[in-house]
Amino acid sequence: MKRIADSTVRRLSVYLRFLEGSSQRGLTTVSSAELARHGGTTSAQVRKDLSFFGSFGKRGLGYSVPELTNSIRDILGLGREWNVVIVGAGKIGTALAQYDGFRPRGFHVVAVYDTDSGKVGTRWDGIVVRDFSQVARDLASQPIDIAVLAVPAEGAQDAVRRLVDAGVKAILNFAPVQLKVPPDVAVRSVNMAMELEGLSYELSSRAR
Amino acid sequence: MKRIADSTVRRLSVYLRFLEGSSQRGLTTVSSAELARHGGTTSAQVRKDLSFFGSFGKRGLGYSVPELTNSIRDILGLGREWNVVIVGAGKIGTALAQYDGFRPRGFHVVAVYDTDSGKVGTRWDGIVVRDFSQVARDLASQPIDIAVLAVPAEGAQDAVRRLVDAGVKAILNFAPVQLKVPPDVAVRSVNMAMELEGLSYELSSRAR
DNA sequence: ACATGTGAACTGCTTCACAGCG
DNA sequence: CGCTGTGAAGCAGTTCACATGT
Missing domain, CATH: 1.10.10.10 (Winged helix-like DNA-binding domain superfamily/Winged helix DNA-binding domain)
Known part of the structure; x- marks a missing residue:
């Protein structure tokens, strides 16, 4: 097609x-x-x-x-439920986990991951924070369709490698980096700093 | 040009x-x-x-x-500081207010606004939550370059009207609506549900 | 020799305009 | 008659290829 x-x-x-x-x-x-x-x-x-x-x-x-x-x-493809995990239980990650614009459209957040052992085990709104090192094991038993990446820039590419190894085929990236993924993995990036820079450019160019 | x-x-x-x-x-x-x-x-x-x-x-x-x-x-246009306000002190708004990827690039969050009187007056990370009904008055004394809109879909267009009336010329919109603004106002929209739908489409179309 | 800067060719998205059908 | 569906035309963004300068 x-x-x-x-x-x-x-x-x-x-x-x-x-x-x-x-x-x-x-x-x-x-x-x-x-x-x-x-x-x-x-x-x-x-x-x-x-x-x-x-x-x-x-x-x-x-x-x-x-x-x-x-x-x-x-x-x-909204005629079904999609299983989503959020990687990174920082400010953005937790805000996303609690955002309720996802569920009505069939995106079901099944887990939040973090590497910080202090956060692992806690619950946000009924969603458990799990240890990211176990992500491959977890995905073997419960299939995941989409991973939302909300980790700092430094850790992003490494997190992606592990997610891709675990079989994830779609990533929504909030980290301010250009991710490298195999061609069979779909990526969309949201970069807030970049959007602000775009507005900055518009404001400046109009002043000229 | x-x-x-x-x-x-x-x-x-x-x-x-x-x-x-x-x-x-x-x-x-x-x-x-x-x-x-x-x-x-x-x-x-x-x-x-x-x-x-x-x-x-x-x-x-x-x-x-x-x-x-x-x-x-x-x-x-990054050779200067830009004053930014965040409208909406909900989950996403507060996460954005505390996000520290903005400051190093010259985007200075000077206030957070909300209409909920219970939130007004509290502080997040040293940034006061102010009453949104006062936004026009505030902007008269302190100029604002960019407004980040993090309110529910229902209130978004109305909030925009008031921001535009107050003289705001650039808006970064996180509400899941298509905003209508005068041609001299720059808008960028980030719509997380829409990004997920894009990934959903890709996953589905590949399966065919 | 090497890497930039840029017209020209190309590709693909958008707009036009009208035939087709309810 | 009104509004859709769609080839054809138009336009914008990308890629090519090479002349140019160091």
Whole structure:
């Protein structure tokens, strides 16, 4: 199958959010123009994005909210539960472990890991902090789909090596480093300092 | 001046990080090939990125580490301090307030805001939690460059309206909504649920 | 000899515009 | 008639390849 652009997948997430809101407000159909307005794009872009995966609309009418919702859920692989572990029980790690935007979308945080023996064994919101050195053993019994990396920059690449060795195939990286992974492992990075630098650049370049 | 692509600015951040590391390891020059290897790109891309802003290298030699470091810092607007406020003293907000990757890069967190009167007045790491309803008054006396938005989705657009009214020109958004802002306000969004959905998509599409 | 800087070619995402169908 | 679905055109970002300077 043809490779889908990252930007397209991101927009599908945005459309899905709007559809869920529309459903709650009792709407039964939406047009590509409405989806576009709320997604910050154009109606042609919306239709093109969807066309990669099929024909979901009715000409002259628009899209059925529940049908399109289900289709996008399917496309994004949200028709199942994903097991997630968080690596690093520091400030960001614990904030993420307690964040409740994950569960309603099928991302189930099953464990938090840390190397600090002082933290191991404690519980956050019912989730145990486990010893990271045991991660390979744990994953052998309970399969993990996604690892969220919330460790300091220094330890990040090493943690990734161990996760990849243990069979993890997807990583969401919060450490401010460019991770190196085998081609069969998917990585997304969120780098807050880098985002602030982007804003700094914009503010500066506008002043010129 | 010509509009610079977002992707270029992001890569400059990556180069800068590598340069700072190189400096610490005592290197005095780097080639575009080295920068490329660590930034996950190609040497031609590195040279093209830099060429938008000037000629920083020496043919046959490469780039002087301290000179290029300073040049990129300048380009990104990091030659000064930026005042940052965090809006929302929940889990993510407090984690961000205490995150110490900001200060070394010139981003100074001067206040945390919340609407919950129970939180107002408390201190986190020496930073006071202030009443968000006073934000306009506060900004009149102390100028703010960047607001980091860490509030629930419901309140995000309203918080943005008040920040924009108070004169804020740059927002880093952690709320899972598509913000609407005037064209002179810069926004970057970090949406963790959306990143997980991207990974979910990749895992699913590979399985097919 | 070596590595930069840059026009030119290329690739791929976005926008246009209209045929097709309810 | 309205809105989708989609080839074709347009545009932007990346890669190529080489002239240029040290």
